[in-house]
Amino acid sequence: MNELIAADAYADNVVHVDAHIRPAPNRTAGTVYAVFSTAILGDAEGEFQGLVTDMDISFTPQRIFADLVNPHPLEPVNANTPLTEVETLFNSFVEALAVVDDNGHFVGAVTRNSVLKALLNRERELLIKTRELNLQIAEDHEKLTLWSARLAELHLASRTLLSVLAHTQIENDILQSGIEALCHLLQARYGAVSLINDADELTHFLHTGLSEAQINGIRQLPQGRGLLGAVINENTAIRLENLAADPRSVGFPPGHPPMTSLLAVPVANLGRVYGRIYLCDKLDGTPFLPEDELLAMSFATSLSLILDNAREIQEIKRGQQHLYQLAHFDRLTGLPNRELAHDRIRQALANSHRHQTKLAVIFADLDNFKHVNDSLGHAVGDELLKAVAARLKQCIRESDTVARLGGDEFLILLPGITDVQHIIAVAQKIKDTLQPLFKIAGQEIFISISIGISIYPDDSIEIGELLRDADTAMYHAKNSGRNNFQFFTEQMNAIVQRQMRLISVLSGALERGQFLLKYQPQIALRTGKMIGVEALLRWQSPELGDISPNEFIPVAESAGLIIAISDWVLMEACLQGKQWLDQGLTGLRVAVNLSAVQFQQPHLAEKVRQALAATGFPAELLELEITESIMMSDKNAIITLLDELKALGTQISIDDFGTGYSSLSYLKRLPIDRVKIDQSFVRDVVIDPNDAAIVTAIIAMTHGLNLEVIAEGVETQAQLEFLLSKGCYYAQGYHFSKPVGEQTIPALWHSGFAVSRGEDC
Numbered sequence: 063m064n065e066l067i068a069a070d071a072y073a074d075n076v077v078h079v080d081a082h083i084r085p086a087p088n089r090t091a092g093t094v095y096a097v098f099s100t101a102i103l104g105d106a107e108g109e110f111q112g113l114v115t116d117m118d119i120s121f122t123p124q125r126i127f128a129d130l131v132n133p134h135p136l137e138p139v140n141a142n143t144p145l146t147e148v149e150t151l152f153n154s155f156v157e158a159l160a161v162v163d164d165n166g167h168f169v170g171a172v173t174r175n176s177v178l179k180a181l182l183n184r185e186r187e188l189l190i191k192t193r194e195l196n197l198q199i200a201e202d203h204e205k206l207t208l209w210s211a212r213l214a215e216l217h218l219a220s221r222t223l224l225s226v227l228a229h230t231q232i233e234n235d236i237l238q239s240g241i242e243a244l245c246h247l248l249q250a251r252y253g254a255v256s257l258i259n260d261a262d263e264l265t266h267f268l269h270t271g272l273s274e275a276q277i278n279g280i281r282q283l284p285q286g287r288g289l290l291g292a293v294i295n296e297n298t299a300i301r302l303e304n305l306a307a308d309p310r311s312v313g314f315p316p317g318h319p320p321m322t323s324l325l326a327v328p329v330a331n332l333g334r335v336y337g338r339i340y341l342c343d344k345l346d347g348t349p350f351l352p353e354d355e356l357l358a359m360s361f362a363t364s365l366s367l368i369l370d371n372a373r374e375i376q377e378i379k380r381g382q383q384h385l386y387q388l389a390h391f392d393r394l395t396g397l398p399n400r401e402l403a404h405d406r407i408r409q410a411l412a413n414s415h416r417h418q419t420k421l422a423v424i425f426a427d428l429d430n431f432k433h434v435n436d437s438l439g440h441a442v443g444d445e446l447l448k449a450v451a452a453r454l455k456q457c458i459r460e461s462d463t464v465a466r467l468g469g470d471e472f473l474i475l476l477p478g479i480t481d482v483q484h485i486i487a488v489a490q491k492i493k494d495t496l497q498p499l500f501k502i503a504g505q506e507i508f509i510s511i512s513i514g515i516s517i518y519p520d521d522s523i524e525i526g527e528l529l530r531d532a533d534t535a536m537y538h539a540k541n542s543g544r545n546n547f548q549f550f551t552e553q554m555n556a557i558v559q560r561q562m563r564l565i566s567v568l569s570g571a572l573e574r575g576q577f578l579l580k581y582q583p584q585i586a587l588r589t590g591k592m593i594g595v596e597a598l599l600r601w602q603s604p605e606l607g608d609i610s611p612n613e614f615i616p617v618a619e620s621a622g623l624i625i626a627i628s629d630w631v632l633m634e635a636c637l638q639g640k641q642w643l644d645q646g647l648t649g650l651r652v653a654v655n656l657s658a659v660q661f662q663q664p665h666l667a668e669k670v671r672q673a674l675a676a677t678g679f680p681a682e683l684l685e686l687e688i689t690e691s692i693m694m695s696d697k698n699a700i701i702t703l704l705d706e707l708k709a710l711g712t713q714i715s716i717d718d719f720g721t722g723y724s725s726l727s728y729l730k731r732l733p734i735d736r737v738k739i740d741q742s743f744v745r746d747v748v749i750d751p752n753d754a755a756i757v758t759a760i761i762a763m764t765h766g767l768n769l770e771v772i773a774e775g776v777e778t779q780a781q782l783e784f785l786l787s788k789g790c791y792y793a794q795g796y797h798f799s800k801p802v803g804e805q806t807i808p809a810l811w812h813s814g815f816a817v818s819r820g821e822d823c
């Protein structure tokens with residue numbers, strides 16, 4: 063407010079009078095007379111003489127104004143003279159002051175009263191202003207109090223959110239708390255928060271004040287449309303008193319409660335829009351205020367920061383989980399890996415110890431898996447491992463563990479065992495679960511499994527020993543014909559120790575020339591003539607003595623040594639056969655045993671061809687003996703390989719016939735020349751009617767299929783006669799000769815063998 067000046071306090075009862083007139087008798091009290099000299103020509107008024115107050119007149123009312131003017135000196139003030147200054151000029155003689163301009167012309171008068179009145183007015187004005195200000199301040203104060211209370215609540219809500227964030231990974235919790243807190247703060251009837259993902263799809267929708275039925279319609283609101291779409295698309299807040307009146311409004315979906323006012327804000331941070339928050343209808347029916355918008359915005363920003371944070375934490379956790387997954391699970395099958403398996407054993411051992419129960423540690427190794435990999439490729443092998451893992455998982459309870467240790471090795475843990483029968487049942491189940499053929503990449507694959515089992519605390523209380531014992535038992539299962547399960551025993555341990563020793567000594571046996579071949583004659587029973595020999599491998603180990611092929615061949619097979627040994631046998635047998643041929647043993651056939659492992663090698667036929675070519679031994683004098691078990695693997699591949707061998711001109715026989723499971727229809731498709739009746743049937747053929755029946759059936763079948771049949775393990779004349787009577791005209795066995803050195807064969811060839819029923823032979 064400006065300072066008051068003389069111009070603000072002009073007296074309003076100033077009367078202009080001529081200096082030569084007398085004051086009127088009926089004057090108005092308080093009037094101030096501005097006295098002017100009589101007008102000169104052209105002047106509207108004469109020269110200003112001074113002021114006369116009513117008080118001046120009251121002493122000498124008969125005098126003219128000119129005489130009354132003079133008792134006091136003229137003390138004019140300027141219009142801009144501050145009133146505070148003017149006030150000091152009044153005294154008991156001066157009641158009025160003339161205000162003149164710069165030229166001394168009269169512009170008005172100020173009196174003690176007019177100044178007082180101006181000052182009073184100003185004071186009143188100030189008072190009103192002050193009151194207004196006070197009111198404003200009171201109002202502002204109230205707003206500030208409310209605002210700070212809201213801020214405090216917001217702060218509290220944010221802290222709640224942050225604490226929620228610290229204790230949960232679920233965004234829904236945060237969002238639900240958030241929207242409820244905001245609705246409460248702004249006293250809104252309805253509220254919802256929706257979040258979208260990078261593909262603009264709605265990922266979260268949390269609401270308050272709305273029923274589930276109502277929300278269903280809203281949740282399906284298409285993104286990007288209408289008012290709420292605009293909030294996200296334009297990253298902008300919308301505050302409307304009547305949302306229906308807005309041209310962007312697309313109306314409510316069916317079942318949506320009618321709503322009037324709207325406050326919608328984007329949940330966004332640094333230009334990235336996560337979604338939106340919207341609130342509708344305040345509880346008291348008033349529209350949303352700008353402060354509400356500010357609050358909602360700051361809340362949405364906090365929320366976006368929390369979401370940022372939460373997502374970052376989630377990403378970190380996902381990363382950690384991924385790392386954990388990589389470190390503890392097998393990537394191919396998804397099963398626990400070796401590290402995790404060991405952890406589980408430790409835990410299981412502690413539990414078993416605490417609860418006084420047993421724990422079964424099971425080692426399981428697929429049989430001939432390498433063959434699948436080599437013949438069908440690694441991709442098929444991988445798929446097979448996955449399928450096996452899936453089947454194994456079905457064999458165990460949730461509290462059990464099946465892990466992949468690597469390659470085709472699996473570990474199964476059965477904790478809480480109170481009855482060993484349960485372990486047997488699971489082992490049997492594992493074996494059985496692999497029985498149905500696997501169908502992978504259009505191929506039907508048969509795979510079996512060898513299982514070894516150790517038990518805590520029976521076998522050991524120590525992890526390393528339990529694992530080693532299970533491995534030993536598994537090894538034993540392999541050596542016992544595969545596709546079976548074995549429990550660990552001390553005796554088994556001794557066997558496995560022996561096998562380990564064998565492997566180490568066997569490794570250099572070939573290079574050191576410790577192998578030799580013995581030959582067992584095969585006789586035509588009707589003539590007594592030797593028609594062939596079977597080459598039988600012998601190992602004379604300086605460290606271990608003479609070892610039976612029954613013992614060292616399976617070890618050589620599992621240790622990967624059999625291929626080199628078999629190659630040597632083939633070459634040696636062909637070489638010897640050629641020498642006999644050159645010595646005049648014309649037509650003497652040499653039979654060589656083929657291992658199942660050789661059948662898994664590519665180029666077997668090529669190797670045979672090379673051996674024949676290198677030695678000059680005629681292919682038709684070489685007989686390759688395969689066992690029935692070989693035929694259990696991929697049938698088509700076997701047929702193809704046998705066809706290749708047959709195409710070379712070699713002869714093929716099936717060894718140990720009757721011990722396997724080859725079907726007659728399959729047998730019919732094989733390019734074979736003869737079948738060898740297994741010695742286990744021949745042994746008791748004259749005392750056991752079952753064996754007699756089997757042998758009789760095999761002989762009849764081979765005749766039916768137009769195959770030759772030879773009996774092995776013939777030790778007695780009675781056996782020989784039984785065979786002859788059933789139509790088996792060829793035999794091999796101790797009755798004629800044990801396997802002998804190559805130098806003995808020519809003499810036997812020339813002497814022949816005595817057979818009693820000359821007329822039949």
Ligand SMILES: Nc1nc2c(ncn2[C@@H]2O[C@H](COP(=O)(O)O[C@H]3[C@@H](O)[C@H](n4cnc5c(=O)[nH]c(N)nc54)O[C@@H]3COP(=O)(O)O)[C@@H](O)[C@H]2O)c(=O)[nH]1
Binds near residue numbers: 582657
């Ligand atoms: N993959 C290869 N396997 C081979 C090779 N050499 C031998 N073998 C296989 O080892 C198993 C044991 O052979 P072996 O100890 O030589 O025993 C043979 C004969 O000695 C034995 N036999 C022969 N006649 C009799 C008899 O009257 N009684 C009796 N108790 N045993 C007898 O039988 C074995 C020959 O069997 P088979 O081969 O089934 O005809 C054996 O499975 C061999 O096949 C090799 O180089 N590679």
